[in-house]
Amino acid sequence: MLAELLQYLLSGLTIGAIYALAGLGFSIIYNASHVINFAQGEFIMIGGMASATLTASGVPLPLAILIGCGGAMLVGVAVAKFAVERARKASTVTLIIITIGASIFLRGVAELVWGKDFKRLDAFSGETPIQLFGASLQPQSLWVMGCAGVLIVAIGLFFNKTLTGKAMLATSHNRLAAQLVGIDVKRVVLASFALSAALGAVGGAVVAPITFSYTEMGIMLGLKGFTAAVLGGLGHGPGAVAGGLIVGVAEALGAGYLSSAYKDAVAFVIILAVLLFMPNGLFGKRGTERV
Amino acid sequence: MNRILHGRLTGLAVLGAIIAVLPVFLTNNFHLDVAILAGFNAVVCVGLNLLIGYAGQISLGHAGFFGIGAYASGVLVGVYGWPPVAALLAGAAFVGVLAFVVAKPILRLKGHYLAMATLGIGIIVSIVLRTESGLTGGPDGMMVEPFKIFGVELYGEKAWYWVVGVLLFGVVWLSLNLIDSPMGRALRAVHGSEVAAEVVGVDTARFKVMVFVLSAVFASVAGSLFAHYAGLITPAKADFFKSIELVTMVVFGGMASTFGAVVGAVVLTLLPQALTVFQDYQQIVLGAILMATMVFMPKGLLPTLAGLLPSRRRA
Numbered sequence: 001m002l003a004e005l006l007q008y009l010l011s012g013l014t015i016g017a018i019y020a021l022a023g024l025g026f027s028i029i030y031n032a033s034h035v036i037n038f039a040q041g042e043f044i045m046i047g048g049m050a051s052a053t054l055t056a057s058g059v060p061l062p063l064a065i066l067i068g069c070g071g072a073m074l075v076g077v078a079v080a081k082f083a084v085e086r087a088r089k090a091s092t093v094t095l096i097i098i099t100i101g102a103s104i105f106l107r108g109v110a111e112l113v114w115g116k117d118f119k120r121l122d123a124f125s126g127e128t129p130i131q132l133f134g135a136s137l138q139p140q141s142l143w144v145m146g147c148a149g150v151l152i153v154a155i156g157l158f159f160n161k162t163l164t165g166k167a168m169l170a171t172s173h174n175r176l177a178a179q180l181v182g183i184d185v186k187r188v189v190l191a192s193f194a195l196s197a198a199l200g201a202v203g204g205a206v207v208a209p210i211t212f213s214y215t216e217m218g219i220m221l222g223l224k225g226f227t228a229a230v231l232g233g234l235g236h237g238p239g240a241v242a243g244g245l246i247v248g249v250a251e252a253l254g255a256g257y258l259s260s261a262y263k264d265a266v267a268f269v270i271i272l273a274v275l276l277f278m279p280n281g282l283f284g285k286r287g288t289e290r291v
Numbered sequence: 292m293n294r295i296l297h298g299r300l301t302g303l304a305v306l307g308a309i310i311a312v313l314p315v316f317l318t319n320n321f322h323l324d325v326a327i328l329a330g331f332n333a334v335v336c337v338g339l340n341l342l343i344g345y346a347g348q349i350s351l352g353h354a355g356f357f358g359i360g361a362y363a364s365g366v367l368v369g370v371y372g373w374p375p376v377a378a379l380l381a382g383a384a385f386v387g388v389l390a391f392v393v394a395k396p397i398l399r400l401k402g403h404y405l406a407m408a409t410l411g412i413g414i415i416v417s418i419v420l421r422t423e424s425g426l427t428g429g430p431d432g433m434m435v436e437p438f439k440i441f442g443v444e445l446y447g448e449k450a451w452y453w454v455v456g457v458l459l460f461g462v463v464w465l466s467l468n469l470i471d472s473p474m475g476r477a478l479r480a481v482h483g484s485e486v487a488a489e490v491v492g493v494d495t496a497r498f499k500v501m502v503f504v505l506s507a508v509f510a511s512v513a514g515s516l517f518a519h520y521a522g523l524i525t526p527a528k529a530d531f532f533k534s535i536e537l538v539t540m541v542v543f544g545g546m547a548s549t550f551g552a553v554v555g556a557v558v559l560t561l562l563p564q565a566l567t568v569f570q571d572y573q574q575i576v577l578g579a580i581l582m583a584t585m586v587f588m589p590k591g592l593l594p595t596l597a598g599l600l601p602s603r604r605r606a
Contacts, residue, residue: 036403083582090589093349096406097542098585100535105578112571223414223531230407261422268411275408276396 003134008256009249010132014141014210016248017148018044021203022225023232023240024155025196031172031235032192035084035095039103040200041222042110046072047201048213049110052119061124069201075106076197080190103222110215121208144206151199152241159237168192172235220264227267231274233284243282246270302550306463310456314449323448325564330455331517333556336540337462337549338509343538344547345470346502347482348398349406352413353537356386356507358420358529360514365435365524366426375438379515383508390507394500413534420526432525435518451520458516459553462509466549469505474498482547510537543584545591554593 022040029037050068055061079102087098124143129136159165171178171188179185204213204221211217228247232239247267254266274282317323335357342348363382367373373381397408420427427433438445445451469475480488481495488495518524527533536559544555562580566573588595 030403036406083586086586087589090585091546092403093343093538093542093546094585094589096349097539098582100539101578101581101585103578104574105582108572108574108576108578111574219531223410226407227411230404234403259422262418265415265418268414272408272411272415275404279399279404281404 004256006133007135008252010135010137010141012249012252013245014144014248015207015251016245017145018203018207018221018244019224019228019247020241020244021148021151021199022221023228023244024152024237025199026226026229027232027235027237027240028155028168028192028196028199030229032168033080033084033189035099036226037079037084037193037196038096038099038222038226039079039106040196040225041218041220042103042106043072043076043197043200043218044204044207044221045110045213045215045218046075046106046197047204048121048208048211048217049114049119049204049215050201051205052121052208052213053114055121056119065202065205068205069198072197072201073194076193077190080193084193085186085189103218107215107218114215116215118212118214119208120212121205123209124206138210140206140209144210147202147206151202155195155199155237164191224267227271231271231281233281236281236283239281239283303460303464303467306550306553307460310460314452317452320448323452325561327448327451327455327520329557329560330452330459331513331520332537332540332560333459333553334455334462334513335510335537336544336552336556337459337466338506339537340541340544340546340549340552341466341469341478341502342506343541344545344552345475345478345482346499347485348499348503349538350409350503350506351406351531351534351538352409352411352416353506353510354529354531354533355413355416356390356510357514357517357533357537358416358524358526359386359389360511361435361518361524361528362420362427362433362514363511364515364518365433368436368519369433370426375436375515375519376440379512382515383511386511387504387508390504391500394503395496398496398499398503410531410534413529414531417526417530420529427526430526432523432527435522435524437522438516438519445519454516455520458513463549463553470549474501478502479547539581542591543581545593545595548591548593551591551593555591558592 022044025040025043026037029035029040047065047068050071051061051064054064054067059067079099083098083102084095087095090098123138123140125139127138127140129138130142159169167178167183168188168191170181171183171185175185178188204217224247225244228243229240231243231246232241247270250270251263251266255263278284313326314323317326335353339350339353342350360379360382363385364375364378367378367381368375393408393412397405421430424430445454470478477488477493477495477498480491480493481498485495514528517528540555540559541552542555543559544553545551562577563573566576569576584592590598
């Protein structure tokens with residue numbers, strides 16, 4: 001009974017960690033540019049596909065992850081530079097369509113490069129489950145949670161301790177004022193896309209041994225990441241992390257106790273319920289509108 | 292007033308003429324089929340354009356309403372033996388009530404939060420359709436009986452072409468009238484500045500709810516008729532990508548332009564057919580076209596083209 005609950009919690013936290021990374025990616029880009037980047041899921045896919053295919057052709061795993069990460073960052077910067085920045089003054093809907101166009105484009109390229117079939121990546125340190133109070137934990141889950149934890153802490157330190165991080169935060173608060181004190185806001189936007197892409201790609205690489213990688217793996221992961229970001233309050237970093245973990249755990253509990261067929265619906269039912277009562281998410285500030 | 296009326300009638304006349312003359316050039320059933328599909332999409336887009344272009348609200352879940360209409364017709368007619376017209380009305384009524392119930396709290400939300408909420412509704416609808424296979428046939432979809440009214444069966448592409456053509460004409464006419472009505476002016480005020488609209492006494496929430504319900508009902512009716520026409524429906528017609536496709540058509544054609552929505556629907560229905568020559572590169576080309584259009588013509592196709600002709604009045 002308790003073992004069962006623990007089992008669901010563990011699998012929920014594992015997938016929740018990936019949602020948290022994706023949600024953080026949404027928040028970072030939203031803060032820097034007020035764009036919802038629907039191509040976030042494709043960064044996850046690039047990370048997963050690159051590490052799976054590169055290791056299959058003999059590249060050592062850490063190097064493969066690094067290459068995937070670098071590739072995703074380049075793609076992210078390209079999307080920001082050639083599409084998003086150029087449409088700076090366009091409306092919200094237009095910007096959403098641009099990032100959706102980017103995600104369709106990237107999936108198309110990925111299909112061409114890697115093909116449509118599922119790619120396998122071996123678990124990083126074996127598949128002997130660890131027994132924990134009657135629940136069993138895959139070593140890869142530890143990798144996922146560990147990597148996500150380290151990245152989240154690193155991002156927190158980056159935004160609070162480094163000058164670049166503070167400049168990015170300043171831009172999110174007031175773009176014009178940041179520009180006036182000499183922050184290159186265009187580079188901040190590019191940096192935010194690179195950072196989010198890196199987060200997504202690492203997430204994709206560590207989760208690949210659990211979910212397999214395929215060109216459409218990013219769609220649902222990306223949407224759930226968006227849910228996580230909105231749940232925590234758009235643009236609120238720690239909120240996005242909490243949102244991701246909540247969504248992951250709720251999904252695992254829903255799949256375990258209610259119905260596994262409706263697993264994917266859980267995240268969206270939660271977000272609708274929360275938005276009805278808290279229109280700004282769990283931790284978002286109450287918005288005031290400047291007239 | 293006279294000028295607006297004049298411009299509106301010109302546009303309607305052009306649309307009517309195109310619908311009437313087009314069959315002459317559509318020589319085979321495949322061409323007619325594509326035209327019919329474009330018509331269905333255009334009906335949904337005209338409604339969605341009222342919401343996006345005039346009320347300034349995004350919906351990333353309109354395919355969900357289309358899907359509810361389609362499956363209401365499929366299930367009620369096929370499983371419970373209802374007359375098709377009754378099933379269509381029941382589907383539309385259900386979607387209307389659903390949209391009304393969710394609209395009140397959701398339309399309080401702004402920008403991205405609203406996008407999230409409508410996206411959630413759409414995805415939940417498509418998951419339900421996929422899962423309740425006892426009624427809906429699951430991921431493989433279900434067959435739908437032909438449309439019958441007063442014992443007469445609607446049969447063949449030619450007949451359906453005229454049904455969809457008349458429907459589209461009616462929906463455009465309704466939408467143009469609405470835009471020029473006091474409600475339309477209120478909606479434009481909401482789009483311009485919601486706070487200012489409220490200050491001068493426009494009940495913004497009420498108008499937003501009304502237009503959301505109306506656009507959802509348009510989608511449901513189109514979905515019902517589409518189900519009967521196609522004879523086979525799958526949950527893919529209700530999923531996130533279909534919703535995205537619909538929004539893209541509206542934005543591509545030109546927001547806040549009824550004829551723009553029609554043009555967007557037609558162009559983006561034809562595009563995948565044209566892109567089949569690219570085979571494996573199809574998705575890449577589609578993605579690139581979407582990005583390029585939005586980057587270089589952020590206002591959409593029709594308003595941008597209209598802007599190139601400064602002497603002409605806007606459609």
